[in-house]
Structures are given as C-alpha cells and as structure tokens.
Amino acid sequence: MITQRSICLFSVLLVALLPPCAAAVPNTHISVIVSLVDNVSQGIVPVPAKIGNGDDPRNNLYWGALYGVKTFLSKADGWRKLGCEKEISDTILERCEFAWKDKLTVTADAYRGSRIDQAMLDFMQQAATPPNAKEREMVVFIGHDGLMDEQNQSIIERFPKHAGHDKQAVVLACLSEEYFSEHLQAAGSKPVVTTFSFMAPEAYVLEAIARGFANQASEGELRNSAGAAYAKYQRISAKAGKSVFIAKNSN
Numbered sequence: 001m002i003t004q005r006s007i008c009l010f011s012v013l014l015v016a017l018l019p020p021c022a023a024a025v026p027n028t029h030i031s032v033i034v035s036l037v038d039n040v041s042q043g044i045v046p047v048p049a050k051i052g053n054g055d056d057p058r059n060n061l062y063w064g065a066l067y068g069v070k071t072f073l074s075k076a077d078g079w080r081k082l083g084c085e086k087e088i089s090d091t092i093l094e095r096c097e098f099a100w101k102d103k104l105t106v107t108a109d110a111y112r113g114s115r116i117d118q119a120m121l122d123f124m125q126q127a128a129t130p131p132n133a134k135e136r137e138m139v140v141f142i143g144h145d146g147l148m149d150e151q152n153q154s155i156i157e158r159f160p161k162h163a164g165h166d167k168q169a170v171v172l173a174c175l176s177e178e179y180f181s182e183h184l185q186a187a188g189s190k191p192v193v194t195t196f197s198f199m200a201p202e203a204y205v206l207e208a209i210a211r212g213f214a215n216q217a218s219e220g221e222l223r224n225s226a227g228a229a230y231a232k233y234q235r236i237s238a239k240a241g242k243s244v245f246i247a248k249n250s251n
Helices: 004-017 069-075 113-128 150-158 176-186 203-214 219-234 238-245
Strands: 027-035 079-086 092-100 104-111 135-142 168-172 190-193
Touching: 027 113, 027 203, 069 079, 069 092, 069 104, 069 203, 092 203, 104 113, 104 203, 113 135, 113 150, 113 176, 135 203, 168 176, 168 203, 176 190, 190 219, 203 219, 219 238
Parallel strands: 027 104, 027 135, 135 168, 168 190
Antiparallel strands: 079 092, 092 104
C-alpha cells in the first residue's frame, strides 16, 4: 500500500541520489555603476553638449545615447529590459534592470556626473564586499577615470580594504589597469578586465563581458571578448582592440 509517508521517503531518496550536476545553478548577477560623462566637472576632452550633461541620463553618452548602457542593453540580441526607476537618490539618477536569456541579470545605476567621486567609492565598496555564496557576482565601473583627476585623489584614502575573496571586477575607463587594479586587489577583489590605454567606455564592451561571465569564461576569454567588441564597434583592427585590454607583454 502506497502511503503519504512512503511517497515522502521516496522523494527524499530521489533527491539524495541525483548527481551533483542536477543541483540548482547559482544565480549570476552583475552590478554596474555608470558615472555619466560631464563636460563641466570631469577632466575630459569635452564631448558635444547634448551628450555631455552629467545631470541628463536620457541623452548622456554613457547611458541614453546609442551606445549608452540603457539604450544598448535594451536593444541587444538576447537581452530584455526588466524595468527602470528614476531618481533613486540625488546621486543616482536612474536604475535599470536587465536580463540576458535565462542566465544573467544586470543592475545598472546612472550616477550624476558631478558625483563621480561617490560613484568610484560605491564601486570600490561593492568590490570589497565578498560575494554571496549562492550567487556568482561581478561589479563593473563605466565612465571617466576619475582617479586621473587631482580633485579626486583624496578619496583613495577612503577605499576599503578586505581579505581576498575573488569577486570579479571590471573597470571600463581610460588606463584603469594603472589607476584601479592595485586598489581592487587591496579590496580583496579580482580585476579581470581593465584597460591599458585610452578608450571609449561604451556598452558594447560591457555586453560582451556580461555574456562571457554568464558562460563562465576565463579572465583571458573575457579580455579577448572585450577586445573583439571594441574592435568591431570602433572599426579598428583586432590587434588594436585587443591591446586596449591585454598588456603588450602578455601571451
């Protein structure tokens, strides 16, 4: 006679006998901090005024323009926008959630351009926070390399320190290997994609890295994907694209 108790015991035994590959796959998530480009407050070569207003995410080069994070991920193949919320705070002007297939979710925050200092601090804080044991996590900074500007040097003293935990970190900004990698390592994080030259930190690079991360690509594969995407959209050679993300003396 089959009883409720026997069914329950059978279910327990079935779960116990399942091979390890049948266990739940950890959630995969990327947090993206986008410092809106700002002609007034950042030490950059000015861009056209319409896309260089750090108070206007809708038109900003790194958010609402053609290759901005919000616009590009909303239209890229395999991606869908889950929703956006404006005016999260005086500093975070918009937050959007995206998903790629059934493998990955992305939370992207658009920071007011004049608050690039806070954007960098928040990025470093996230990098220093150990990943959730049930998730695969990556944190990404996109924007001007504010550590190149004299007025931001004092915030380095406020960067957190932490024992190594290997949360993967990406910095899509000019010369970020030189300016960020040491601090990320001190925060316990693993800088898997940084840059070795000046570059345009546009969303096609983020999109390529995100897909690679979702598919558990290695650091070398992530850098190669970034270089290939950069070469494609910048219309430069594959070698030139690769050199942005891979040191010349690397194999």
